[in-house]
Amino acid sequence: MLKISQLVKRYGNGAPVLKGLDLEVPGDSVVSIIGASGAGKSTLLRCINRLVEPSSGTIELNGLTLTDLKGAKLRAARRRIGMIFQGFNLVDRLTVMENVQSGRLGYLPLWRAAMRRYPKEDIRRAYELMERVGIAHYANKRADELSGGERQRVGVVRALMQEPEILLADEPTASLDPKTSEQIMELLRALSREFSLPVLINIHNVAEAKQYTDRIVGMRYGRIIFDAEPDALDKDA
Numbered sequence: 001m002l003k004i005s006q007l008v009k010r011y012g013n014g015a016p017v018l019k020g021l022d023l024e025v026p027g028d029s030v031v032s033i034i035g036a037s038g039a040g041k042s043t044l045l046r047c048i049n050r051l052v053e054p055s056s057g058t059i060e061l062n063g064l065t066l067t068d069l070k071g072a073k074l075r076a077a078r079r080r081i082g083m084i085f086q087g088f089n090l091v092d093r094l095t096v097m098e099n100v101q102s103g104r105l106g107y108l109p110l111w112r113a114a115m116r117r118y119p120k121e122d123i124r125r126a127y128e129l130m131e132r133v134g135i136a137h138y139a140n141k142r143a144d145e146l147s148g149g150e151r152q153r154v155g156v157v158r159a160l161m162q163e164p165e166i167l168l169a170d171e172p173t174a175s176l177d178p179k180t181s182e183q184i185m186e187l188l189r190a191l192s193r194e195f196s197l198p199v200l201i202n203i204h205n206v207a208e209a210k211q212y213t214d215r216i217v218g219m220r221y222g223r224i225i226f227d228a229e230p231d232a233l234d235k236d237a
């Protein structure tokens with residue numbers, strides 16, 4: 001469960017761009033965040049993974065208050081946050097297996113990572129997850145040989161290799177065609193259920209948000225203006 005209380009963020013001396021947000025995302029639920037550009041959606045995700053330092057408020061993940069952590073403890077906690085990106089963020093010239101294993105790099109001694117000597121358990125786990133999302137037969141292909149949907153599956157497996165306690169997805173389908181987008185959304189929902197993972201998705205496409213997520217959170221000018229199940233929203237809202 002992710003629990004955000006009274007989260008405020010201001011950049012520099014500017015006006016706050018998050019103005020006291022409260023949000024809970026239980027395990028095995030998928031929540032999408034929608035709102036016009038500039039509403040604060042990316043800032044919210046970045047506060048959770050601490051690419052951005054919150055100005056005040058608390059963020060708890062499974063009872064651990066992330067906003068209290070510093071140094072090594074913060075780095076350890078950040079590894080439990082799986083990120084999925086719009087542009088996939090794969091290393092093109094590396095293989096699928098190498099990309100997927102990079103989700104574990106933070107856990108590996110440096111020499112092993114450099115030699116690409118992955119622990120047996122990590123290889124087994126990678127195959128299991130690649131199998132699950134349908135890309136195991138591409139393990140030894142270069143990432144740039146795959147289609148967009150396949151690349152995003154690699155991104156998903158890389159995130160799962162971290163044994164995350166939450167998945168954060170920043171416009172995960174924005175560079176995919178509609179059919180592939182639906183498959184990826186469906187996959188995220190299924191994985192959330194299977195692994196009891198809270199999934200928080202910053203998404204543009206309201207129709208996709210309605211179809212594939214459990215709750216839709218609307219943001220405007222740094223505030224949450226609604227938080228509802230898709231059925232509760234007007235059909236063309």
Ligand code: ADP
Pocket residue numbers: 011017035036037038039040041042043044
């Ligand atoms: P969204 O993801 O909803 O488009 P953002 O979180 O990117 O919104 O932006 C919210 C507000 O914060 C905007 O006014 C934006 O200009 C501002 N902002 C975002 N990042 C920075 C930054 N690094 N420095 C200063 N202002 C920023």
Ligand code: ADP
Pocket residue numbers: 125128160161163164165194195197
């Ligand atoms: P069991 O309790 O039978 O081990 P789990 O649901 O805990 O079942 O795990 C089943 C498989 O899913 C295992 O291979 C485990 O490593 C993997 N798994 C469990 N939780 C996560 C997670 N948060 N992210 C990725 N994989 C996970």
